[in-house]
Structures are given as structure tokens and as C-alpha cells.
Amino acid sequence: MTRLSDYTTFGIGGEAKNFIVATTEQEIIDAVVAADDRSARVLILSGGSNMLVGDAGFDGTVVKVATKGIETHVSASGRAIVTVAAGEVWDEFVALSVTNGWLGIEALSGIPGLVGAAPVQNIGAYGQEVGDTVSQVRALDRVTRNIVTFTNQACGFGYRTSEFKRSVQPGQASGRYVVLQVGFEFAPGTLASPVAYAELAAYLGVRLGDRVDASRVREAVLAIRASKSMVYSPDDIDSHSAGSFFTNPYVSAEAAATLPADAPRFGQPDGTVKTSAAWLIDHAGFGKGFSIPESSGRAALSSKHVLALTNRGGATATEVLALADAIRAGVQAQFGIDLVPEPVLV
Numbered sequence: 001m002t003r004l005s006d007y008t009t010f011g012i013g014g015e016a017k018n019f020i021v022a023t024t025e026q027e028i029i030d031a032v033v034a035a036d037d038r039s040a041r042v043l044i045l046s047g048g049s050n051m052l053v054g055d056a057g058f059d060g061t062v063v064k065v066a067t068k069g070i071e072t073h074v075s076a077s078g079r080a081i082v083t084v085a086a087g088e089v090w091d092e093f094v095a096l097s098v099t100n101g102w103l104g105i106e107a108l109s110g111i112p113g114l115v116g117a118a119p120v121q122n123i124g125a126y127g128q129e130v131g132d133t134v135s136q137v138r139a140l141d142r143v144t145r146n147i148v149t150f151t152n153q154a155c156g157f158g159y160r161t162s163e164f165k166r167s168v169q170p171g172q173a174s175g176r177y178v179v180l181q182v183g184f185e186f187a188p189g190t191l192a193s194p195v196a197y198a199e200l201a202a203y204l205g206v207r208l209g210d211r212v213d214a215s216r217v218r219e220a221v222l223a224i225r226a227s228k229s230m231v232y233s234p235d236d237i238d239s240h241s242a243g244s245f246f247t248n249p250y251v252s253a254e255a256a257a258t259l260p261a262d263a264p265r266f267g268q269p270d271g272t273v274k275t276s277a278a279w280l281i282d283h284a285g286f287g288k289g290f291s292i293p294e295s296s297g298r299a300a301l302s303s304k305h306v307l308a309l310t311n312r313g314g315a316t317a318t319e320v321l322a323l324a325d326a327i328r329a330g331v332q333a334q335f336g337i338d339l340v341p342e343p344v345l346v
Ligand SMILES: Cc1cc2nc3c(=O)[nH]c(=O)nc-3n(C[C@H](O)[C@H](O)[C@H](O)COP(=O)(O)OP(=O)(O)OC[C@H]3O[C@@H](n4cnc5c(N)ncnc54)[C@H](O)[C@@H]3O)c2cc1C
Pocket: 009, 043, 044, 045, 046, 047, 048, 049, 050, 051, 065, 086, 111, 112, 113, 114, 115, 116, 117, 118, 120, 121, 122, 123, 124, 125, 164, 173, 174, 175, 177, 178, 179, 180, 229, 230, 231, 232, 239, 241, 242, 243, 244, 344
């Protein structure tokens, strides 16, 4: 029996009924199709850094993606066309992109997990999103059983979402599409895109909109993330999490007007206003390290960052969810805003 706690950055999760490590695309396809034929539940597991798996485990088939391979060629216009197997490690790929002068993902340095999961929630940080450089995604369609290719537009990228994430039905662990390969198209060069994030600009000592070497952006992002335990390390208990547990809420202009004057507000082109989940949590009384008595401190907010719920050692999924519920209820009572969890709850 395989304990899923060994495969998640939370270090939480009971046993898997069936656990298959797939090192080739065909093994992924065969495992998923065989499980679907038996009407067994399927969990596609990559780096396990964006999921909270229940204490009872998973009563179906877990397919652990472990495919490898990166192919590159240069387009007629000089852009780098790079095709990456789903099982490659995301941050190793970012490091390779910076070394090779492929621009556009340097600010996504240090995000845990594998390449195939990156388009699923359209990972983003420090002013970049993966959807800005993904050119296509090859996937198994579990309904038609065809291998399908999504163009960038067909991926339907949005804030921490995509068609892949939207295809997860309520009660299911994984969606209709199993990402097999991700294609990127990068502009070549050394100067990263204009710095679009105030904290990053301040760290680099430049102004918003300035351009610096992609390698400096990568170093700066890794240093900022490490200072907040947002780089996963088995030795750093503040990183035993799924990263940010809640997404930043988008609210109507009327709702935003009712927030305290010092609440962050970022107007959006569609008239909605984005505010900060971290600010709401902090100002609803849940400071760094907050814990609920029921978990005796085992499940607590990170000591560095109120957006990360962490397992301080021996926490159960039930305890993490109780902590999340307490925070959601507190923010709802104080500000009338419902926080939405970012990780997949399995
Ligand atoms: C310390 C820390 C910091 C983080 N910082 C960030 C951040 O800055 N920005 C950000 O966006 N995220 C962040 N995250 C969240 C997480 O790292 C990303 O969402 C990452 O892309 C998840 O990758 P994974 O391989 O671990 O996916 P998993 O956790 O294994 O899977 C996540 C979901 O995607 C599905 N999935 C995985 N692989 C595939 C596939 N090949 N095909 C179809 N579905 C698939 C799974 O079934 C599951 O539903 C952070 C997490 C941690 C722990």
C-alpha cells in the first residue's frame, strides 16, 4: 500500500487503493483508460504540491506522472519552440530556460511541481503566468479517448484556472483531460520582460517596468520566495503546505467600496476589483502562526505568510480543513467575502 502523504508537499493523505507510476505516455494512457473502463476513480498525481488529500486516502487509481523528455527547435522567426513531457520538474525547466535565453517564465522560478500541472491552474507569480508562453498542450481526452491538442486560446487560461481545471467535476479528483506534453514558445534574449511586481522591483532596486537580465529575475524570485518559505523543502516546516491556500478574490466595485480604506484594490478591465486574500485574512484576526485549538497547533498558518496553511507535524486533512473553515468564516463575517481554496481537495 502506498501512503499519499509521502507524495504531497502537505505531507498529508491516506493510502491509495491502486498506485501506478507511469514513465511513458503510453503507460499514463493505459492506466487511465483501464481505470475508466472499471469506472474506478482516477487521481492524476504530479508533484502533489497543489492538493490536500483526505485522511481516508484514495479508493481508486492514482497515476503518478513520471515521463521525461524535452525537445527544442527554432522557428523561422527565431523563437524557441520547446516541447516538454508532463513529468519534467517545473523549476528545473525554468532554470534551463534562463540558461538557454528563453524568455517569459523566469518569474515563475521556485514553484514546486511538474510541468504537466503548470497549465492546469495556470501557475502565476511575480507578474507572470504560464499561459503567456504556452503555445499548445497535448492531452488525453478521457471521454473520447483521443489525443487532443489545445492551442493557447483553447486552453482558456484565466486567473489560476484553465479548461483543464474547469473539467474537474464536483466530487472527482481529476478532470477530463490528462496533460501529456506542454509546448512553449519563447522569445530569445537575456533581458526579461518588464518587471511587473512591486516587491520584485524593490528587491532588484529597479522601477516597475524596467528590464533586467532574466538570470537576475530568477535569483531575486528564488531569494524572495525562500524568505517566505514559498520554495518547498522537506527541512522547512513552513513550506509543508500547498502554497497559497486561497486565491485572491475578485469582487464587484460596490463590494470593494465597502472594504476598509486601506484594503488593497486592483481595478480590472471588466469592472471587477481584485483584492488581497492575505490582507483579508490578516485583518480578520488570523495572523502568522494562527492555529485552532482542535489541532493542538499541528495545522497552522505559516509563521512567515498568512496565505499558507501548513502541517507543523502530524496534522490531518480534517484539521487543515477545520483551520481553513475557521478562516473562511472569519473573513466572511468581517468583510462579507467568501474565500475560495486554491488547492484541489481530494
Ligand atoms: C511552497 C509552495 C509554493 C507554491 N507557490 C505557487 C505559486 O507561486 N504560484 C502558483 O500558481 N502555485 C504555487 N504553488 C502551487 C503548486 O506548486 C502549483 O499549482 C503546481 O503547478 C502544482 O504542480 P504539481 O505537479 O505539484 O501538481 P499536483 O499537486 O500533483 O496536481 C494538482 C492538480 O492538477 C492535476 N494534475 C496534475 N498533473 C496533471 C496532468 N499531467 N494532467 C492533468 N491534470 C493534472 C491533479 O490531478 C490535481 O488536480 C505552490 C505550492 C507550494 C507547496
